[in-house]
Amino acid sequence: MSDLLWPGDHRAGDLFTDAAVVAAMVRVEHAWLAALAGRGLADIAVPGDLATLVTPEDLPALAVGAESGGNPLIPLLRLLRARLRERDPAAAGWLHKGLTSQDVIDTAIVLCLRDAVARIRADLGSQIGALSRLADAHRETRMAGRTLTQHAIPITFGLKAAGWLTGVLDARDQLATAAGMPIQIGGAAGSLAAPTALTGDPARARELVDAAAQDLGLPVREPWHTSRAPLTRVADAFVTCTDAWGRIANDVLVGSRPEVHELIEGAAAGRGGSSAMPNKRNPVHAVLIKRAALAGPPLAALLHAGAAAAVDERPDGGWHVEWATLRTLARRTVVAGAQTADLLAGLRVDTGRMLATLHRARPGIDAEQRSITPQAPPEQPYLGASDEIIDAVLTRAAKPG
Incomplete structure (x- = not known):
């Protein structure tokens, strides 16, 4: 999967593609079938990898078939049952028993998001290392420090980099909090009625959920069919990431203007070229990172709008709007995270230009400084607690996130 109109999308690779979503739904179905067999409810041998029942050639038909029932699991189940019936009719009869479409789709979305979060956290680690060194x-x-675009007071670039690092650390912490997305299994209306009927005991029904969650490596909580905080929380964490990266990109964009020239993106063959002006080397990473920072908040807002529109025991449209929105937001955040890591790894700092600009601003x-300490010698350092602030941020950065 690659998006021609979102340059860099290839960096997200197979994350959250149609194939990845289908594979995740199949994993959920397999985990539930294994739980039914493992608890002695289904007198079957758990079949091998159900993923072998689906091929890339099936994806177009699944996408078309999703329209008739309003979700992609319904045509996938038809396909899985038909093909599993050829191998193991008994297992085919137990497939999906006790589940509902939302259970499988929500949990599959969580699995896809978990993979995206892992990628972003790895890039955050690279960014934290680069910013700590800077x-x-x-x-x-x-x-020259600047406020409202104008010269303010002298600062150090180390302090500016520590400010960038603070934003990235805030993003790391928020993403860590949001990363524990749970399994979502509640049956047709969130009451575990079908699993309870199958087991004859609510406690055993909950054990089925626990077993499937353990198989998938997910935490357990009560059904959240219409309580969408697990998803809005991770969406907000993604936006906190792009906020932090956008702030860095903005400073690089300003600092790389020819008349400023304090910050320069690292050079790479073919990067930053122009179709018409061979003299140009555009700060393309910063441009693309800023793009993601601008695009992220409306996507998260749409997820909150869907959560707020939840009604009854399964939202009518508010649930459906989540899927593509989460995919778009997750992939774009992954891409921006990788681009920010590259930007920081190659960033060049023109210290001479910074000092010359500072001198010209005097x-x-x-x-x-003169208004507060009029007796101080001219041009005496006026850097406040910059070193202490940098030390505090570096200490925080050194702690595991």
């Missing part, structure tokens, strides 16, 4: 290496790199940039 903050420490540039403690003494003086530059004496105006020293106005606050």
